[in-house]
Amino acid sequence: MKKSRKTIRQKVAVPIVCTALLTTMAACNTSVAKNEGNSSQASKQAITIMTTSYTTPTLNDSSPALKALEEYTDTDIDIKWVPSTSYEEKFNVTLASTNLPDIILAPGKTPSFVKAVKDGAFWELGPYLKDYKNLSQANPIILENSSINGKTYGIYRGRPLGRFAVSIRKDWLEAVGMETPKTIDELRAVLKAFKNEDPDGNGKNDTTGIVSDKAGVAWDMMQIWFGAPNKWGVDANGELVPDFKTKEYMEALKFFRELYSEGLIDEDFAVVDEASPEIVNGVGGVYFGVADEGHRIAEKIVAIDPKNTDSIDVFSQIEGPEGIHTLPTSGYSGMLAISKTNVKTEKELKKVLTFLDKLNDEDGQILGYNGIEGKHYEFVDGKFTIIDPTNAGLTSEYQDLNQFQMFIPEERSLKVEPTPLRKKENDLMKANEELVVSNPAESLISGVYAQKGPQLDNIIKDARIKYIVGQIDEKGFQDAVELWHKSGGDDYIAEINKLYKAAKK
Structure with missing residues (x-):
């Protein structure tokens, strides 16, 4: 993008002004009195967020980029930063408490998050997304991948779905x-x-x-x-079957074996x-x-x-x-879940979703990912350039703001x-x-797999390697498949199909 982004600063820097053309002086004085002289705070909602931090020093409330993002979203943003190295531990501790923020980064479909969802700790967001300009354009594959048994309990943080190459x-x-x-x-x-x-x-x-x-x-x-299917395929009867039980999988496996030989x-x-x-x-x-x-x-x-x-x-x-x-990849890195602890009503939920939706605007993404033009980046000969990228004090003013960016429907931030x-x-x-x-x-949460997944996966992975390098023949591979079935695979298939049919209703 070669055009100047001065429009962002213009949008976030315009003060709230009471004029005789719009209202009476009495009304303006009343507003100031109610807000102790700070009229810009009168209409702002407060939102608390817990997410990861990667930078040192940690971004704080004095960050000009954060202030600009607050102005742009008309929100007072209170962020609890947790170092990425200890985030999962802190996430689990927070889930066990009754002190959840409005928005919390769920690092994935971890057992603790799934349990909290089943216990009713988070809003189911699927029915609401259609009402928001950006969120309504979420990629359906990524939305399904990040869901739990087909239901959306967090707005995914988008990553390239087609990244493998x-x-x-x-x-x-x-x-x-x-x-x-x-x-x-x-x-x-x-x-x-x-x-x-x-x-x-x-x-x-x-x-x-x-x-x-x-x-x-x-x-x-x-x-x-x-x-071959991606982990699971659908047969002629509409039943899910593991990829390694399809003829296409075996044809590919024979090809790998030939290449190796x-x-x-x-x-x-x-x-x-x-x-x-x-x-x-x-x-x-x-x-x-x-x-x-x-x-x-x-x-x-x-x-x-x-x-x-x-x-x-x-x-x-x-x-x-x-x-x-x-x-494909899964297409996401964690989800922003909205708790029912603080966000108690549907009206409050819609305000939070409006905030998240606005973060996905082009200007919202640029503020959250690139910072402020003239302070954190500039355009030199029409080309986007980061100002002093080795200055940790400067870059820390905006870099971690991308930890609650979703990039929906696409990434719109500035790039070199x-x-x-x-x-x-x-x-x-x-x-x-x-x-x-x-x-x-992808979205289905299996109890059998939670208990036996590593064992089942290793049976097939080991057999695949042994077949490719010639240590076993096709009968040996099928023997491993039978072992998979007897080791819990049959129960896994039955459960995953039950979940699949329930999610389709």
């Missing part, structure tokens, strides 16, 4: 005379070239295709390309904690992660080889047997002009949103 060594592609792949077959051909055609030019056979880690994000992403995957992936250093160091040329990892990998490569300034490309939209599909790679990352994340495969069970 693949980073690839662009310099290696040029060395082997190939382009960024667009199909599964093209990807396989690139991986073979990276393995066999000395893409780093060192004269040694010491490179591979995919670098992955034991978390298995690469397999999660690629199985979606084959048409051909040496196109780093042979040690099952014991690697973090794979991104391996694409930087030239072990392999393809890394599965998030789109914005691409520029960070490129920066690390430049640190090693200053002349290699265009080493990375990013992609995610690979055409598979059933078209182009991508794996991106490099070509960063622009491609941003464009890719946006385009991915139209292609994501949602998890139909």
